[in-house]
Amino acid sequence: MNIIAYPIGDSLYLNLTNRCTNACTFCVRTTTDGGMGYDLWIDKEPTVAQMVADIKAKGVENYKELVLCGYGEPTERFDDMLAVVREIKAYCPVKVRLNTNGHANLIAGESVTHKMEGLIDIVSISLNAPDARKYNEICKCQFGEDGFYGMIEFAKEAKSYVPRVIFSVVDVMDKEDIEACRRIAEEAGIEFRVREFITD
Numbered sequence: 001m002n003i004i005a006y007p008i009g010d011s012l013y014l015n016l017t018n019r020c021t022n023a024c025t026f027c028v029r030t031t032t033d034g035g036m037g038y039d040l041w042i043d044k045e046p047t048v049a050q051m052v053a054d055i056k057a058k059g060v061e062n063y064k065e066l067v068l069c070g071y072g073e074p075t076e077r078f079d080d081m082l083a084v085v086r087e088i089k090a091y092c093p094v095k096v097r098l099n100t101n102g103h104a105n106l107i108a109g110e111s112v113t114h115k116m117e118g119l120i121d122i123v124s125i126s127l128n129a130p131d132a133r134k135y136n137e138i139c140k141c142q143f144g145e146d147g148f149y150g151m152i153e154f155a156k157e158a159k160s161y162v163p164r165v166i167f168s169v170v171d172v173m174d175k176e177d178i179e180a181c182r183r184i185a186e187e188a189g190i191e192f193r194v195r196e197f198i199t200d
């Protein structure tokens with residue numbers, strides 16, 4: 001049976017899709033059966049109504065936050081994702097965090113960052129590499145090196161519509177690259193976080 005909403009600690013995570021614009025070498029989709037002990041592969045993507053129903057059934061009002069996370073890239077279903085959040089925000093005042101590769105604009109073929117206003121409270125964007133060439137080596141992006149530039153642009157735009165925007169890197173990267181990523185974040189005026197591999 002497909003897992004739609006599932007708890008990790010005091011957060012409730014939403015599993016929208018297997019699809020992703022990247023094929024990162026470290027991705028849990030290719031290195032394991034799932035994340036944090038869950039088998040998250042989806043046979044059929046849940047509808048907006050199914051996601052809303054499951055989030056409510058899991059008692060979202062008792063969690064610190066709702067995290068839009070995967071199993072693939074949640075913005076592959078950007079409008080469905082926001083439709084779910086709109087209904088959940090009308091139901092209870094839970095904080096909503098989006099964990100993303102930052103490709104929403106590239107996927108849509110236009111800028112869609114403004115649609116997050118009033119719905120997404122935190123957006124955490126995987127920076128993954130300090131330049132476009134390395135990014136594409138690690139992430140094997142379907143947009144090629146444009147995936148890196150599109151992700152940076154998405155992050156800068158998101159600052160106008162989302163209260164908290166974070167660039168994150170995983171702690172398995174080499175230290176020089178982590179420091180170079182930190183400088184990119186500082187220059188863009190975006191909060192920077194080094195996160196533990198496979199935690200979210």
Ligand code: SF4
Binds near residue numbers: 022023027139
């Ligand atoms: S962006 Fe995330 S979901 Fe997509 S391949 Fe990379 S780690 Fe996996």
